[in-house]
Amino acid sequence: MALSQDEIFEKVQVALVDALGVDDDEVTREATLVGDLGAESIDFLDIVFKLEKSFGITIPREELSPEDILTNSQYVQDGVVTSDGMSELKRRMPWANLTEFEKNPRVQDFGNLLTAGDLCNYVESKVGE
Amino acid sequence: MRWLWVDRFTEFVSGSHASGIKNVSLDEEVVDEYCPGYPMLPLTLIIEGLAQLGGILVAEHFGFEKRVVLAKVGKAIYHRPARPGDQLKYFVRIEATQHDGATVSCTSHCDGTLQAEIEIMFAFLEEGRFTSGPLFNPGDLGAMLRLMSMFHVAVDADGNPLRHYTNI
Numbered sequence: 001m002a003l004s005q006d007e008i009f010e011k012v013q014v015a016l017v018d019a020l021g022v023d024d025d026e027v028t029r030e031a032t033l034v035g036d037l038g039a040e041s042i043d044f045l046d047i048v049f050k051l052e053k054s055f056g057i058t059i060p061r062e063e064l065s066p067e068d069i070l071t072n073s074q075y076v077q078d079g080v081v082t083s084d085g086m087s088e089l090k091r092r093m094p095w096a097n098l099t100e101f102e103k104n105p106r107v108q109d110f111g112n113l114l115t116a117g118d119l120c121n122y123v124e125s126k127v128g129e
Numbered sequence: 130m131r132w133l134w135v136d137r138f139t140e141f142v143s144g145s146h147a148s149g150i151k152n153v154s155l156d157e158e159v160v161d162e163y164c165p166g167y168p169m170l171p172l173t174l175i176i177e178g179l180a181q182l183g184g185i186l187v188a189e190h191f192g193f194e195k196r197v198v199l200a201k202v203g204k205a206i207y208h209r210p211a212r213p214g215d216q217l218k219y220f221v222r223i224e225a226t227q228h229d230g231a232t233v234s235c236t237s238h239c240d241g242t243l244q245a246e247i248e249i250m251f252a253f254l255e256e257g258r259f260t261s262g263p264l265f266n267p268g269d270l271g272a273m274l275r276l277m278s279m280f281h282v283a284v285d286a287d288g289n290p291l292r293h294y295t296n297i
Contacts, residue, residue: 018203042200045230046250052225061228 003127008055008120015050016116019043029117037116051119057126064114064122066092070107081105095121133276134178135219141283143291146222147186149277151178151237155213170211172245175237176202179247183221183233185274187251189283190223190231193297196264200230200252207245215239229253271297 003011013027020037033039039047048059062068066089069075075085086102096118101109140148153170155161161168180199188197211217217237224232230252237245254264265273274280274297283291 042252045227045252046201046203048227049225049230049232049250 003055003124005120005124008123008127009116011054012051012116012120012123015047015054016119019046019050027116029115029120031116032112033114033116033119034112047119051123055123055127057123059126063092070110076107079107081107081110093122095125133181133273134174135181135277138182138277138279138282139218141186141189141279141291143283143285144190144223145286146220147182148221149178149182149219151175151217151219153211153213153215153217160213167210168213170215170217172205172207175211175217175245176205176247176249178217179219179221179233179235179237180249180251182219183223183235183249184251185279186221186223187226187231187233189291190226191253193270193294196254197231197251198254198264199249201250203232203248203250205245205247208243209239211237211239211244217244224248229255265297268297 009029013024016022016027016033016037017024020033020039020043022037026037031037033044033047044065048061048064051057052059069085069088069092070081072085075082075088081089086098086105089096090098096114098113101113134151135149136152138147138149140146151170153160155168157170159174160170163169163171177199184197184199188195191197217239219235219237221233221235224234230250232248232250235245235247235249236243237247254260271294280291285291
C-alpha cells in the first residue's frame with residue numbers, strides 16, 4: 001500500500017531528528033536543511049543512509065546533489081546558474097521548489113535550498129517508482 | 130602514541146561482518162589516567178576500536194581503494210564500564226554502503242553481557258579533501274592488519290581466504 005504524504009513526512013522527520021539532533025517540532029516542511037536545521041555536508045550522507053533504510057529505496061548521489069551541474073561551465077557563468085542550467089536543475093530535481101532560487105540563482109546559495117518538504121517530495125517520487 | 134585499539138581479529142567475512150577482541154590492561158596509561166581512582170577504558174576508545182574493526186571491514190569491501198574515515202557516531206549506548214582484566218568482544222556488521230560512505234552497527238560484549246552498542250558512519254575522503262594520496266605509508270596498513278592477525282581469519286563471501294592485496 002502506498003504511503004500517504006503524512007506518513008512520508010513522519011518518516012523523513014524521524015530521519016532528520018536522528019541525523020541532525022534537532023527536535024521534532026523544528027522539522028517542518030518549510031525548514032531548510034542547512035539554514036534552519038544546521039545540516040553540514042557530512043550530514044547529507046547520513047540522511048541518505050537513513051532515508052534509504054527507512055523507505056527501502058536507493059538514492060544515487062547525483063539525484064540529491066547535482067554538483068556536476070553546478071560545476072559545469074556550460075550551466076554556470078560568473079557564479080550564477082544560467083537559464084540552461086536552471087532547465088537542467090528542474091529536469092534533474094522536479095521534486096524541489098526552485099522558485100525562490102531562480103530569482104537570483106547564485107551557486108553559493110544552492111546549498112541552503114533544500115527543505116524537509118523537498119525531501120518528502122523526493123521520497124514520494126522514489127517510493128512511487 | 131600507539132593507536133591500535135583492537136588486539137586481534139577473531140572473524141572477518143568480506144563485505145559482511147567482523148569480530149575482534151580487546152583486552153583491557155592496567156598497563157595502558159589511558160586506563161588509569163582517564164578517571165583517576167576508577168581505572169577503565171574510555172568509551173571513546175571502545176568506539177575507536179570498533180571503528181578500526183569496521184573501517185577495515187569497509188575498506189576491504191572496496192578493495193582498500195577508498196580513503197575510509199570515521200565521520201559520525203550515530204548512536205552510542207554504554208551499558209557498563211570496561212575495567213582492567215576485562216576482555217571485550219567486539220562485533221561489527223556492515224549495514225549499508227554508498228558511493229561515498231558506509232554505515233556499520235557494532236556491539237561490545239564482556240563476560241557474555243552486552244557492554245556497548247554503537248552505530249558508526251564512515252565517509253570516503255575525496256581526493257584533495259584534507260590531504261591527497263593514501264592515508265597510510267606504503268606497507269603500514271598491511272603491517273597493522275598482520276599485527277592484528279586479520280589474515281589468519283579473513284575469508285571472502287564464499288569462505289575462501291582473502292586474495293593478496295598489493296596496495297596496502
